[in-house]
Amino acid sequence: MSAQSTPEPAIPGPGESRTAGSRRGKGRRRKPRAGRRKALLVAAWSAAGIVVLGGTGAGVLYFKLNGNLTSLDIDQALGTDRPDKADDGSQNILVLGSDTRSGGNQDLGGGTDDGTARSDTAMVVHVHKGHKKASVVSIPRDTLIDRPECTDTDGAEHPAADDVMFNSAYSTGGAACAVKTVESLSGLRMDHYLEVDFSGFQKLIDDLGGVDITTTEAIKDPDSHLDLPAGTHTLDGEQALGLVRTRHGVGDGSDLGRIQLQQAFVKALVEQVKDIGLLGNPKKLYDVADTATRTVTTDSGLGSVNSLMSFAGGLKNIGPAGLDMVTMPVVYDPADPNRVLLEEAKAEQVWTALKQDRAIPANATEGTAAGGAGGVVNASE
Structure with a gap:
């Protein structure tokens, strides 16, 4: 159950490694779906750094924006059987991208108007002590995992399941089950x-006036309606959505390559936000804040503009150079090209580093499945 916060005035503010054959996809091989719903992590990072504009130093909001926000009581749904909170000043945030196949999302991404939703994008954002650096771990939706039993925010219980796709956690029990699975x-x-919802992403980029990126090779993917020659571009919302959704236009055509494009786009977006100059443009400032607050759903701890502003203010010193973005170590499943398997030993290196608030070691991702799209997209100089 979701609940909107009541309006309040805003304030100014700134093991062993699993072998490739140890898990196999169950069922028929499927044809890769054409470029679908993968943009949303970008808008979610925007929600943390742009939504309330605390990270840009603007911090000027209207109380109406508070009523735009939707929040869920994740803590109540999860109960007390959870990992301990860190006591070193670091924070972990799960960023999800969801598509409810209705309204604007149906128009943008196809599907049926049945009210169902999935999370096709997930990132664990670890903000290091001091809040000057962040490590971001993307979790491929096609990873076969053992999903724990969980309770959703409506109180419904969902049994555990073995060897299922990671993104089944959200489609089964919503955000609370996704959080439970990641923990x-x-x-x-x-x-x-x-x-972050799918349709809001496109409008957010348009409200920002587009995002500047440079492609080192041409990207053409009819499925995501994207046709970019090599060179420098200012992407509007539709083009940005196409870029972070494209799967067949670059790399090996896998979901992993798409994750690499998304990570590059996030860095370009964070770089640009520093110089947007919204403070001198009240209408643009309001349009961005209005779209962004309508686009996000948060846990109840961030369920007001002031709370979200305070949170975003803690991220204002993290620029592109302070973002270390990796993909959770996986290997391709030889039984099904559309699935990946957790590389347990290397993944444990990643999670252990974050538990200890250390940088992720470079060798944790060496030799793992990557996607082949690294370096194709960069922030424009």
């Missing part, structure tokens, strides 16, 4: 969660 997988306590 089970990583051993990290999620202090907050942010969820």
Whole structure:
């Protein structure tokens, strides 16, 4: 059950490694789906750094924006059987991208108007002590995992399941089950969660005036309606959505390559936000804040503009150079090209580093499945 916060005035503010054959996809091989619903992590990072604009130093909001926000009581749904909170000043945030196949999302991404939703994008954002650096771990939706039993925010209980896709956690029990699954997988306590809807992403980029990126090779993917020659571009919302959704236009055509594009786009977006200059443009400032607050759903701890502003203010010193973005170590499943398997020993290196608030060691991702799209997209100079 979701609940909107009541309006309040805003304030100014700134093991062993699993072998490739140890888990196999169950069922028929499926044709990769054409470029679908993968943009949303970008808008979620925007929600943390742009939504309330505390990270840009603007911090000017209207009380009406508070009523735009939707929040869920994740802590109540999860109960007390969770990893301990970190006591070193660091924070972990689960960023989800969801598509409810209705309204604007149906128009943008296809599907049926049946009210169902999935999370096709998930990132664990670890903000290090001092809040000057962040490590971001993308979790591929096609990873086969053991999903724990969980209770959703409506109180319904869902049994555990073995060898299922990671994104089945959200489609089964919503945000609370996704958080439960990530905590089970990583051993990290999620202090907050942010969820972004599909249709809001496109409008947010348009409100920002586009995002500048440079492509080192041409990207053409009819499925995501994207046709970019090599060179420098200012992407509007539709093009940005196409870029972070494209799967067949670059790399090996896998979901992992798409994650690499998304990570590059996030860095370009964070770089640009520093110089947007919204403070001198009240209408643009309001349009961005209005769209962003309508786009996100948060845990109840971030369920007001002031709370979200305070949270975003803690991220204002993290620029592109302070973002270490990796994909959770996986290997391709030889039984099904559309699935990946957790590389347990290397994944444990990642999670252990974050538990100890250390940088992720480079060798934790060496030799793992990557996607082949690294370096294709960069922030424009």
